[in-house]
Amino acid sequence: MSHAQTPHARRSHPDRGHPDTLHAADTADGDTPGAPAPGTSDLGDRIDVGLQRILKRETRSSRAGMAGLAAALVIAACVYALLESALRAIGQPPWLIDPQTAAERLTALPGGTSPLLLGALGGVVAMVGLIFFLNAVLPGRKSRHLLRDPRAGVVVDDEVIASALARAARTAANVTQEQVMVVVSQRLVVVNVRPTSGVPLREERILAAVEDELQRMAPSPMPSVRVNVATSGVIGA
C-alpha cells in the first residue's frame, strides 16, 4: 500500500520480529518511549556518523562560488569556440577571428605582438590560474568552531564567539562596548582593551572573565586567551 511519491520510505517487513523490544536498551536514550518504531536499533549510531560528516563539511568551504565561476569561464570559452567554428562551417565571415587564422597566429607567437602585451596577458592569465589553483589546494577552513551538544551538532561562527567574549571582557573591565575588541582565530583569542583614562584596569580580572566564559562555552578546538591593555586611555567614556 505504498505510494509512488515516497521513494525514501524505509520499508521493514512485519515478519521480522519485534526489533523495538529486542533493542529497547539501545533506543532508550534515543527514541520516545511511546513510539519506538522498527528498524531504529542502529539509528543513534548512524545519526552520530552522519553528524560527524556534516560537521566536518560545515567547517570547510564548499567552494561553490569558485566552482560556478570556473564553470562560467569554461562555458564562455566553449560557446565562443562553437560560434566561430559554426560560422566557418557554414561559410560565413568570422565574428572576431577565424579558427585557422587563430591557429596560424598562435604558432607564430612571439612574433606579431608586442612582448609587453604578451607578457602582461600571460601574467594576468597565470594570476587567475594561481587563484583557482590555490583555492582548490588550500584547506579552505571556515572561521567556525564546534560546540558539544548531546542532541544536535552545533557550529558557531567565530564572530559570535568574539562578541560573547567581548561582552564578558566589557563587564569585567567596566568599560563601554567600543573600548573592547576581540579577535577569535582557530587557536587564539586576542582581547584588546582600551581603558578609560584615569581608571586603572586589572588585566587578570579580564583574563579570568574571558577564560571563564570560554570554559563554559567549550568550543572545539579550544583557543588560548591573550589580553592586551592599551597604554593610552579613552577620555570621557
Place this chain on the structure above:
Amino acid sequence: MNGTPHVLNRILIGILGLKLLAIGILLMLLATVPAVGRWWQGWSTGLWEHAKYLSEQTRIPGREESWLWIAAAAVLVVLIVLMVAWVSQQGKGRANLIVSEYDDARTPGDVNIGGNLAEQALKAALAERADLAGVTVATYEVNGRPGLRVRVQPRQGVSPHLLAADVSRLVEALDLVVGRKTPVLIHIGAGARTRFSKAERVR
C-alpha cells in the same frame, strides 16, 4: 549540510587553475625568453601541420570540410552540458519530508511528515526571543536521510552555548512530537543583521 560536491569542486577547480597557470607562464616565457619562442614555433608548427594533414584525410566525401569540425563541435557541446550539470550540483539536497514511514504492523498505510512541520514549529518557538535577529530552518537530505538545519543569528554578546542548549531542548521537544530522531545541525552565525543591531544587554 547540503549536497555540494566538495571533492569534485576541488578537483575541477584545481585542474582549471593548473591549466590557466601553465598557459600564463608559457605566454610570459614567450614574451621574455627568445629560446622558448624558437622552441614553441618549431613545436606548434609541427602540430599544426599534423592537424592540417589529419583534416585533409578526414574530409567528408563530396565536400570541402572535414568531419573533424563536427566532432570538435560535439565535444564542445558535451563540455558545456557537463559544466551546466556541475553547476546544478551546487547547493542541492533540499528535502520535503522529515519522516516517511511504511509499517503495516501497527498502522496500515504510510506515515509522511512534511519538513514544513519542523520548520514552522522551530521558527514559531524561537520567534519571540529578543536576543535573536533571525532564524531559518530548512530540511536537507543527508546520506539519503532527512536532516534539519537550524540557522540562528543571535544579537551581539549572546553566549552561543546557552543559545545552543535552548535550541537543542526545542529539538528534543520536536523529537517527542514527531516520534523520530532526525540529524540536526544548529548553526549559530553572524551576518549583516547581527552586525548592525544593538548589543543584547538584558536577557
